[in-house]
Amino acid sequence: MSQEQYSSSCKGKGKLEGITFQTPIPECRCNEVLDHMRKSFYVNEPLLTALDVIKVGEPQPEMDAYVVETVKEGCSVAALDSKTDKIVGVALNGVMRSSDPDLKEKLDKMNSKVKLIFEMINNSNKHLDLFCRYGVDEIFEIRLISVDSTYSGKGIARELVLRSDNLGRKLGFKLGKADCTGFFSQKAFIKNGYEKIHEIKYACYKDKQGNVIFKTKPPHESMAVLVKHYDGGDC
Numbered sequence: 001m002s003q004e005q006y007s008s009s010c011k012g013k014g015k016l017e018g019i020t021f022q023t024p025i026p027e028c029r030c031n032e033v034l035d036h037m038r039k040s041f042y043v044n045e046p047l048l049t050a051l052d053v054i055k056v057g058e059p060q061p062e063m064d065a066y067v068v069e070t071v072k073e074g075c076s077v078a079a080l081d082s083k084t085d086k087i088v089g090v091a092l093n094g095v096m097r098s099s100d101p102d103l104k105e106k107l108d109k110m111n112s113k114v115k116l117i118f119e120m121i122n123n124s125n126k127h128l129d130l131f132c133r134y135g136v137d138e139i140f141e142i143r144l145i146s147v148d149s150t151y152s153g154k155g156i157a158r159e160l161v162l163r164s165d166n167l168g169r170k171l172g173f174k175l176g177k178a179d180c181t182g183f184f185s186q187k188a189f190i191k192n193g194y195e196k197i198h199e200i201k202y203a204c205y206k207d208k209q210g211n212v213i214f215k216t217k218p219p220h221e222s223m224a225v226l227v228k229h230y231d232g233g234d235c
């Protein structure tokens with residue numbers, strides 16, 4: 001996907017002063033994105049934290065591959081510290097297509113516990129069948145959203161969602177979608193006009209033996225599927 005690349009700072013935007021946003025993230029920043037994700041997302045995202053499988057800064061082959069694949073789709077957004085140009089947040093975005101192959105075979109080959117997260121999201125996607133529900137063949141998906149904890153609570157996630165939506169709309173998509181595994185990201189999407197259409201409560205999501213799979217810490221109690229019509233229609 002190719003489109004004009006642009007950066008813009010947030011002068012006069014209160015808490016966002018000193019943050020520059022880059023859209024889309026160029027492929028040459030892939031390693032910087034991976035570095036950010038390994039130090040931030042992999043150890044702070046509620047489900048990865050509950051599984052406790054990754055140490056700070058460590059690679060994780062399945063997550064790393066998903067991150068790189070998504071950056072290469074060319075429609076992600078980065079938040080940068082304007083002084084240092086360091087990545088402090090990302091929205092990693094991609095396109096879901098009705099023609100996409102079934103992921104089950106790929107997931108069956110995964111060995112790590114991370115598979116449990118991909119499985120829950122894949123089953124939820126199949127169950128909801130958003131293509132049929134909304135009469136579209138393609139959906140703009142905000143897949144992974146992450147902000148460095150030293151910059152949290154400034155509205156960076158909210159701005160990343162806003163800018164991702166603007167990009168999705170500009171690229172001609174009718175629907176934006178996110179699977180939000182944490183309470184704070186759900187807030188950031190809802191503030192941007194997303195509507196919750198499905199929720200999986202972690203306390204009720206159990207394995208065959210009846211054990212809760214994701215023992216998350218409060219306030220992270222559920223995964224929510226959120227959607228937004230880019231043309232302003234109802235969900």
Ligand SMILES: CC(C)(COP(=O)(O)OP(=O)(O)OC[C@H]1O[C@@H](n2cnc3c(N)ncnc32)[C@H](O)[C@@H]1OP(=O)(O)O)[C@@H](O)C(=O)NCCC(=O)NCCS
Nearest residue numbers: 044045146147152153154155156157158180181182184185
């Ligand atoms: C979720 C995450 C991206 C939020 O980033 P952020 O830039 O701090 O979010 P924002 O500043 O836009 O805040 C969004 C909302 O969450 C609240 N929030 C964010 N961090 C918070 C914290 N540590 N404690 C309490 N509230 C918090 C904000 O107050 C805001 O709520 P409001 O609109 O009612 O004021 C960030 O915490 C993160 O990277 N978490 C780990 C990865 C993750 O869980 N990603 C989402 C998985 S789908």
